[in-house]
Amino acid sequence: MDSKGYTPTIGLEIHAELKTNTKMFCDSRNDPDEKEPNINICPVCVAHPGTLPVINKEAVKHVLKIGHAVRGKIADFTEFDRKNYFYPDIPKGYQISQYKYPLVSGGSLVSVEITRIHLEEDTARSSHDSGDDSLIDFNRAGLPLMELVTEPVIKSAEQAVQFARELQLLLRYLGAGDANLEKGEMRVEANVSVSKTKRFGTKVEVKNLNSFKAVERAIRYEVERQIKVLERGDQLIQETRGWDENKQQTFSQRLKETSEEYRYFPDPDLPKLKLSDISEFQLEVLENEMPVLPEEKRTLYRSWGVSKDAVEVFVQEPVLLGSFLEEIAEILKHEKKSIKLASNYITSDLLGLYKDKTLPKRLPIDGAEFATLIRMAHSGTISSRGTKDILKIMLENKGGDPEDIAKKHNLIQQSDEGELQALVEDIIKNNVSVVTEYKEGKESALQFLVGQGMKATKGSANPQILQKLLKENIS
């Protein structure tokens, strides 16, 4: 669309439920998959008066690790605040959150600057039945929820999605959360404005984005809408808008409240924390527990010569595919060409066999067998066609020795030059006119001669070797 000289500016606010055994401030179970309502509850998370919250260290640790991964500044002093507002899903009358002293400040991910990452509690889930009743399920109330806020530096819908996807991947690598948007485990809110000058325009916050596709489309829609409003001479109002999935439109929900209206103040029921005094939160402890992160995996796989697109496939499926590639690289002694070949066979041929099917939890073939197959392909013992056929058989049989399969199905290529020499001499003797054509410069004549050799060996000769020998013997 014509952007009429306007530049979009986007800042994201992303909430993610964290994976812990118990809730943020009590010992009720943290089970986002619980279907039966109001099972994982206790007096603390249903807000009985007089109950006292206790900080979940596991949740704090997750946020600190995320902060570490994005190279943010980890707070030394931190505290929790009460964010006061009335809503049936927050019966205390306030949400415990962080205001002035977030756990993490600054940092960046895929070149997008992060403002802060803080920790808070999730609210209960309200729903409305077919009649007049509203229902409240407290299983979600009090789950540890992190909130990450970015600077207003994102310039397009695609970049916003790239950021959100990378954060999801990071949370999964860290074991901090599953972060499925469709399940509400990760919630993305997009602040969008447009401007023709260096000064930012009025921003609109878009909510209810339940998939990456919705994030992308809602931002696109909102940018276009704002440009239209301004172009017809009207003013934008700072407001919160929802995303209507059916209409593929944003719609006005409410005027934006300011932070003053929440009357934040430090929660007197919780201790203020000096993180450096708490042994579990020491930097060395966190560093020791950090897994290899997506960006480090990318660098490693690229150093093995794996193509950029293939690297992404492995990084996105670390358990199923990334670890498989690493196992094979280990066996192939990090021999670059073979690893690249292995990565090609995995991403195009092996995954191709799963097209339209869901991927299994584990691949049915083991790394050692696959590595043998790659060695055979690399040395020319089997053709690329043969490699694909063997791979297919291995998958169907849930494994098997590729050498045995190659022999049984007659897929071993004859690559021994000594053994092919006599055949080549015969071909030259029996095809004098074709040989003459080749000598006179007709390249396709050579292919015909190779074809004769393939025919004579019922397809078992290595065509590359045949071609080489033919060239050497025709003079």
Ligand code: ADP
């Ligand atoms: P508020 O006080 O309304 O919550 P903040 O300054 O805290 O606003 O920013 C909230 C989010 O909005 C952040 O992600 C920030 O990057 C983004 N943001 C702020 N100003 C703009 C703007 N003009 N256009 C787009 N996003 C913005």
Ligand code: MG
């Ligand atoms: Mg704000």
